[in-house]
Amino acid sequence: MSATIIDGKAYAAGLRGRIAGAVADLGRQGIRPGLAVVLVGEDPASQIYVRSKARLTVEVGMASFEHVLPATASEAELLALVARLNADPTVDGILVQLPLPKQIDAQKVIEAIDPAKDVDGFHPVNAGRLMTGVPGFVSCTPLGCLLLIQSVRRDLAGLDAVVIGRSNIVGKPMAQLLLAQSCTVTVAHSRTRDLPEVCRRADILVAAVGRPEMVRGGWIKPGAVVIDVGINRVPDPAAGEGRTRIVGDVAYGEAAAVASAITPVPGGVGPMTIACLLRNTLEAACRRRGVPMPTVD
Numbered sequence: 001m002s003a004t005i006i007d008g009k010a011y012a013a014g015l016r017g018r019i020a021g022a023v024a025d026l027g028r029q030g031i032r033p034g035l036a037v038v039l040v041g042e043d044p045a046s047q048i049y050v051r052s053k054a055r056l057t058v059e060v061g062m063a064s065f066e067h068v069l070p071a072t073a074s075e076a077e078l079l080a081l082v083a084r085l086n087a088d089p090t091v092d093g094i095l096v097q098l099p100l101p102k103q104i105d106a107q108k109v110i111e112a113i114d115p116a117k118d119v120d121g122f123h124p125v126n127a128g129r130l131m132t133g134v135p136g137f138v139s140c141t142p143l144g145c146l147l148l149i150q151s152v153r154r155d156l157a158g159l160d161a162v163v164i165g166r167s168n169i170v171g172k173p174m175a176q177l178l179l180a181q182s183c184t185v186t187v188a189h190s191r192t193r194d195l196p197e198v199c200r201r202a203d204i205l206v207a208a209v210g211r212p213e214m215v216r217g218g219w220i221k222p223g224a225v226v227i228d229v230g231i232n233r234v235p236d237p238a239a240g241e242g243r244t245r246i247v248g249d250v251a252y253g254e255a256a257a258v259a260s261a262i263t264p265v266p267g268g269v270g271p272m273t274i275a276c277l278l279r280n281t282l283e284a285a286c287r288r289r290g291v292p293m294p295t296v297d
């Protein structure tokens, strides 16, 4: 079998196009959704993400507000900025780029964001809403993964899903989303016994561990849908001394020979994360103004 490649880049472009249409409609009612992104410090990878978020935010017609604080900023300074953004009526969504410098307690900052503007879905109120089946904001990466899974398998009821990784940002919300789709969900992690055997039961396998090409072809159930959340930079001697390339958590070639569908890295889950951030910002703008959320998924 040779797997269908799930083109996250194309799906994300389509989703952003539908969001842009919805934003244009809101514009005719005098509404312009706004997203504020806060970056603390100068981590080059974070700068790249923040810049591409800002570019795509403007591209769909939303207002983009960028706030950069020095790496030495105090927790109090960041909390003061979050309080200002909470109170700013032109700001519908707030994203504080993680990770944060050591002197800042990230959990405290997350909990300071108004849950109505928490388009990352990281606030405990939104995590709790997801767990209890109440509408709220869902973390962008798992939401993007679910849309990609549903692009190849509409009905997930009764399927065995295995999520590798138990982070609050990806693994745990991913498990909740799959459970809400009536999958039988296993959350595996670094202490799981016989991970390959657990994975071989999965009709849906989501890898979010951050270990380059850890999931091998022999771990995949024939016909499974494989979603690779990992973005790992590894040396690429073939491209020359000191060069790097990006690989996922899944040994792509091996897995593609066994799976029915698989996401590539790059071009899979990554672009969906940003598209879902814009989707959540649109939803935040609609909710805050009492306007119905248009269908964009």
Ligand SMILES: Nc1nc(=O)c2c([nH]1)NC[C@@H]1CN(c3ccc(C(=O)N[C@@H](CCC(=O)O)C(=O)O)cc3)C=[N+]21
Pocket (backbone or CB within 6 Å): 049, 095, 096, 097, 098, 099, 120, 140, 231, 246, 265, 266, 267, 268, 269, 270, 271, 272, 273, 274
């Ligand atoms: N509060 C917060 N929210 C986040 O959502 C958040 C964050 N902090 N901190 C950093 C991570 C990382 N992240 C990515 C988004 C898009 C791509 C993406 O579009 N990647 C492309 C390009 C990959 C490349 O070439 O570097 C791809 O996979 O095809 C990747 C990673 C969001 N994050």
